[in-house]
Amino acid sequence: MATTPKPRVRVPKSAAAGEVIVLKTLISHEMESGQRKDKDGKTIPRKIINKFTCEFNGQPVFSCDLDPAISANPYFEFSAKVTESGTFKLTWVDDDGSVYTDEQKIEVA
Numbered sequence: 001m002a003t004t005p006k007p008r009v010r011v012p013k014s015a016a017a018g019e020v021i022v023l024k025t026l027i028s029h030e031m032e033s034g035q036r037k038d039k040d041g042k043t044i045p046r047k048i049i050n051k052f053t054c055e056f057n058g059q060p061v062f063s064c065d066l067d068p069a070i071s072a073n074p075y076f077e078f079s080a081k082v083t084e085s086g087t088f089k090l091t092w093v094d095d096d097g098s099v100y101t102d103e104q105k106i107e108v109a
Contacts, residue, residue, distance in 0.1 A: 005029040005049070009090055011104035015082050019108075023054065025076045027092050027100060033068035049074055051093040057086035082108050 010024040027049060034046025046068060053063040062078045080088075085108045092100045 003028070005092070005094070005098075005100055007090065007092060007100050007102045009088075009102045009104050011088055011106055013105075014107040014109065017083055017108050018081065020079050020081045021106070022077060022079055023088065023104075025052075025054075025090055025102075026073060028073055029092075029094075031068075031070060031072045031074070035068065047095050049092045050095055051091075052076060053091045054078070054080075055089045055091075056080060056082070057084070061088070082106060084108050 005027050007025065007027045012021050015021050029049055030047070031049065032044050032047045034043065036044050038044055048066060048068055048070065050066050051063070052066065052074070054061045061080045066074065085106060088104045088106065090102045090104070094100070
């Protein structure tokens with residue numbers, strides 16, 4: 001892959017206690033399924049983001065396992081109820097063992 005996968009995350013900067021917020025994530029990644037062949041007829045090795053997790057202050061919020069059928073640049077949108085200020089930690093794990101993370105803070109009033 002020509003570039004390093006780059007996660008992009010949108011989390012509101014603030015929320016009211018007990019509010020349900022929407023988190024949006026996108027990671028730039030080619031997601032090679034391992035089923036295509038190159039111009040010489042050799043199989044291109046599988047390289048996908050195979051796991052995504054989101055934690056808030058160390059507690060799990062959302063997670064999923066991904067399969068080769070997922071499209072390039074996987075996008076996730078999900079909700080979370082926030083009762084206190086804290087940090088969302090988002091993690092993407094690649095087949096080659098690479099781990100990409102992003103942290104976003106939110107203030108709860």
